[in-house]
Amino acid sequence: MSDKTKRVPAALVKGFRDFPPEEEIARRELIERIRGVFEKFGFLPLQTPALEHLTTLLGADYGSENRQQIFNFVGPEDTEIGLRFDLTASLARFVAANRELPIPFRRYQVAPVWRVDKPGPGRYREFLQFDIDIVGTSLVAADAEIIAVMAETMSCLGIERYEVRYSNRKVLNGLAEYAGISQGAAGDVFRVLDKLEKQGREAVILELGPGRVDKSGDRIAGLSLPKEQISCIERFLNIAETSHPNQLDQVSGLLSGVPVAKQGLDELREIDLFLEGMGVDRAKARVDLSVVRGLGYYTGPVFETVLLDLPEYGSVFSGGRYDHLVSRFSGQPTPGTGSSIGVDRFLAAALKLQMISPRKSFADVIVTTMDRGRMADYFGMASELRASGLRVEVFLGDTRRIPKQLQYADRLGIPVAVICGSDEFDRGEVTVKDLLAGQKQSHDVKERDEWLKAENIQVTVPRKEMISHIKSLLSRQQG
Amino acid sequence: MSDKTKRVPAALVKGFRDFPPEEEIARRELIERIRGVFEKFGFLPLQTPALEHLTTLLGADYGSENRQQIFNFVGPEDTEIGLRFDLTASLARFVAANRELPIPFRRYQVAPVWRVDKPGPGRYREFLQFDIDIVGTSLVAADAEIIAVMAETMSCLGIERYEVRYSNRKVLNGLAEYAGISQGAAGDVFRVLDKLEKQGREAVILELGPGRVDKSGDRIAGLSLPKEQISCIERFLNIAETSHPNQLDQVSGLLSGVPVAKQGLDELREIDLFLEGMGVDRAKARVDLSVVRGLGYYTGPVFETVLLDLPEYGSVFSGGRYDHLVSRFSGQPTPGTGSSIGVDRFLAAALKLQMISPRKSFADVIVTTMDRGRMADYFGMASELRASGLRVEVFLGDTRRIPKQLQYADRLGIPVAVICGSDEFDRGEVTVKDLLAGQKQSHDVKERDEWLKAENIQVTVPRKEMISHIKSLLSRQQG
Structure with a gap:
């Protein structure tokens, strides 16, 4: 082995990194404190394999675009397999395969996921996710509890200045109906609205219409919505972008003709009531009707968590309700709601906020x-x-x-x-x-x-x- | 998604499994208790990526046989990558790449590893390993400490009836020299001697000589050693297979003409002295000169742990000293010593011994x-x-x-x-x-x-x- 010709470089694969003791100690501390909160609310640990069938990860009709995001290959027994890119697909597979589970099934899972993204500063191809979900319940009380857990997690980490913000996809669906936007086009509209916090109102309105040119000079195509549709959306944003206590009533008025919006708003009021009951600090967990969350599979309440002193980190703990996740396997709709932490980014924020004190050894x-x-x-x-x-x-x-x-x-x-x-x-x-x-x-x-x-x-x-x-x-x- | 034609089976990849809450709770408890012991001795956590360059895992001149054991594929940037099959290769890569580490570097790592073995009952392709190593020290005191940690781990888990057994590859090398077995042939001899506990003396002697027929009727080829060489080995085994307190002196006498054997025996005496100093129960941690440990890279003391009530589980915590591990990368010999737990098999044993009480929830x-x-x-x-x-x-x-x-x-x-x-x-x-x-x-x-x-x-x-x-x-x- 000491033969020079046989040496190999001590190199990491591109986009991957080690966690030396100092970082791993901090990461473990963060994880254990979060785990403590989740267990206080009755969540139970689940562990699933790193490798899954490609159909589990992508569904039966996966396109090549999604597949490119996944580290995938032909494994033993000529099976198409891939490294999980989130924890949700495996949860769905697990629930579909274990019909005798006690329902509702509350689980947490903390585990690495892998994505073939372009690596860059702070962007890795392996990162740790920490998810909680309550599967098998359609009660909006479950959404309220997820929000409470999110707020409690922040508090238990000693973070003072945070906001858990939540809205409801049903309100957005109602808005689309009100504005006369077809179901097919609504997804694109929501994707644009999701940029509100980062890009601001003006940029979003341009993207809904003719498009715009971004800071680096690149042209971003617009959705070319007709003026009247954009006006409807603007009317909604005029209300949504305030934190006026009357906000829900005002939107109720605006979308009064749309049943799905009413249902969504009723659910938000119910969540408010439950959070009140739980004693959650309402200054730190509040409705924000401008919250969208990108993922297509959300069907009800959606949530996110912003660190007020580090807004550039975006949402550090987010999720929502989904009703169709397990149906990929079972054909049966199994409702669920959950939220996810990107541990590594959250750790960077926690260290920056000095919520975790780094240490290099455990020895006294x-x-x-x-x-x-x-x-x-x-x-x-x-x-x-x-x-x-x-x-x-x-x-x-x-x-x-x-x-x-x-x-x-x-x-x-x-x-x-x-x-x-x-x-x-x-x-x-x-x-x-x-x-x-x-x-x-x-x-x-x-x-x-x-x-x-x-x-x-x-x-x-x-x-x-x-x-x-x-x-x-x-x-x-x-x- | 509810379209029947789009459904996919909720199936695990062959050789993989889930850990539902009841099992994962038990696994976590086991891990946390072991972690507590390791940290009491100053070991620090390290985490490395699941994916490594194939050359990191196998060295520059890997054969196709070893490669077949590894889940490997061509990844992004046309790189040959694979899922780690143990934690040692990544440790060596990490140490070689981080020359400024405080030395000795004591680390633990608990993480899954993946191997393309033939799956079967109790045999999986993904399993959790929990390793401790002390890298960068040639002191035999480090080996003694690893042995003490192994014994302390068993005690802290409430396991009463166990034995940590240790020997020294140098004594075996001395035996080979004494018996006139060439260095090239010694590896095969050790591999056969490693079967002593499982197959018994008679079977081992036959395998050293003409070969034998096993229980299922399969013929196992022998090494065809000459009679005199086998006699030498038998003389050694006559001493090694007793636990007589005089054992080391007797082997000293037998191998008196072989310096490497003397060195090995001196190291074992030193380890005894250190364990005495640490107050380790000597009935539970003792020299056993018949211990071999299969892996080729061990160069000094080797250790294993047997559960006396579950001998069929084999060794649950084993390792040894290695001196050439990092040289794959650096060309510099970096000595180290360590030991590894196969967590999943150990958990099965701990549950069988009722050392871990299964629970299904944390909620009070x-x-x-x-x-x-x-x-x-x-x-x-x-x-x-x-x-x-x-x-x-x-x-x-x-x-x-x-x-x-x-x-x-x-x-x-x-x-x-x-x-x-x-x-x-x-x-x-x-x-x-x-x-x-x-x-x-x-x-x-x-x-x-x-x-x-x-x-x-x-x-x-x-x-x-x-x-x-x-x-x-x-x-x-x-x-």
Whole structure:
């Protein structure tokens, strides 16, 4: 293997990345805190395979365009398979295949998904999704609960300035009917309306009409809707883009002739009532009739979550109600509602908001090993410390030099070091060093030693006091 | 989508499986308990991509045989990529690419791996591995620590009857030298010796010599070693297959002329000393010179873990020292040592040993919803209960019938139900039901109701006593 000709580059596949410990520790903390919220509401974990039949992922009549988004290949037994690109298709397959499940089925799943997107800064081909869904219920109470979970998740992460915004596809369908837009054309209209937050009103109106030229000079084709249709949409937006408490009544008035809109608005009022009952802070979870959510399969309430201090991250937690998802497999309509977090992007935001403090190690203590003849004793100390509940690393690198060993501990942010040479062993003592305290820059070793003692930074204590001394040092550091 | 012709089967890819909540809850519990042990010893999490360059997985000169084991395909940018089949290749790639890592680098990784094996009962193509490694240290103290972590993991899982057994490839290399077996032939000999535990001494001796016929009548070719070589191996096995405390000295005597064997035995003595220092129960972690471990890349100590009550599971946690792993990329020898758990097989064993108690839900309480006009109130109760630290599910299924709702809760093993109809609402009361207590089979509703009250199974309490009543019920259930 040491033959030079046989070497290969230590390279990642394009669009993929590692999560080194510092990042993975933060990611795990985020996941565990979110998981705690989901479990508090009775959601249960499901895990499904990374590889699925291509028909599971895309349906029977998948086009080549969708297929290009998926890492797919012909696998064993000549089967067309692909890596999942979301968690929803697998959930639908699971529900369709397990008809004896307790219904409603509340599940969460946190797992990587893969997409053949063009990689770029912050754009990867593998990313972690964290989904919750309630499958098998048509009650709008389930949508309200999803919204409550979304708000509770933000709160539990210590995020103060966020908004969970929700609307209802039925209101939008009603708007399309009111404006005289055909069902076939409505999808395109919604796709344009979905750009409101990012592009602004003017750009959206242009895209509904003649089209526009974007910042980079590219021409974006318009839908060429007739003026009257655009006027109808503008009338709706005039109401939707305010957060006036009367908003629902005003839209009720505007769309009074359209039953589906009325149904949608009634559902939104019901959600309001339920959120009230749950004690959800209504300043942080509110109707926003301009919310669309891009995906075609939503059929009722839709939700999104915006970080008010990081609007450029877009929605970090979004979803909606779907009624036809399982029918790809079963032909039976199985209603459901759910929401999804893109964990990696959310983590970037949480770190930026300092909601997660990065750390490089879990160890509370490093036991340094200057005297290799005493390794068994160092291991004994470490066992003793672990038995007292501490997390302890024994330095196992090749160097015996204490400064190098402490440097290693510093790089990992380990807060306390135990140092024990033959002198200490002979006297039944041990030296405990506070690694978080600033190190004095002195070349005079004697002066430095005295300072370390005076400042309680490096203290030699009887071996039997080691644990209590370290524990009080750790609580002093945290306090 | 409801068009029959468009339906697709809700089928898993062959060799893959789902983990429904009951299994995933158990798996998560196992993983979290193991993670706790690893972190107590200073191991840090790493995550790497599922997809790697084929050269990363197999090295530059991979043969078609190994490639067939890997789910591989030509990906975007015409790159030959594959799903990882273990976690070690990615660790090596990561270490080679990140030369500034603090060394030694202690990492754990828990992640699925994929192999194109022939699927069968208990044999899947996707399975979870949980690895620990210490990279960048040649100290045998690191091997001792891995062994200690293996033993501690078993203990922390409440497994009493296990054995961590370890040996050293250097002793085996010494045996080969002593028996006059060439380095090239030694690998095959070790592969045969690895079958000792499963096939027994006689079968192994036959395979070293003329070959044998196995139980199913298939002929297994032998290595046709000359008699004298087999005699040498038998002399070694006579010592190795005892657990005599003098064993190391006896092998020392047998292989006294072979320096590499002496080195290997010295390392084993050192490991013994360190385990002693760590206070590891030596009845549960002991030298076993018959341990081989199949993989070719081990160069020093090797370890395995056997569940004494489930020997048919083989080793559930095994590994060893390797010195050449990173050199595929860097050409530099980077020593390391580590061990790996096959989580899914280990979970099956842990469930069989009742070390993990299966549960179907996390919820402590279900709030039933008989009166749909009171949903906001039910949600309010649930919020109140959650604020007190309980995990609470609100029933959101379509049925309003309480027996159906309780049946749902029973299926999920939720221990307590809250029931509140308009009577209770009017009186400011709530009914709390113990769902774990046996249900009386009586058709006389009145008699049954009295019995429920008498046995404290169903109690109506003032609403403000709801939380304290439920908490005492839960602690009574657990006690």
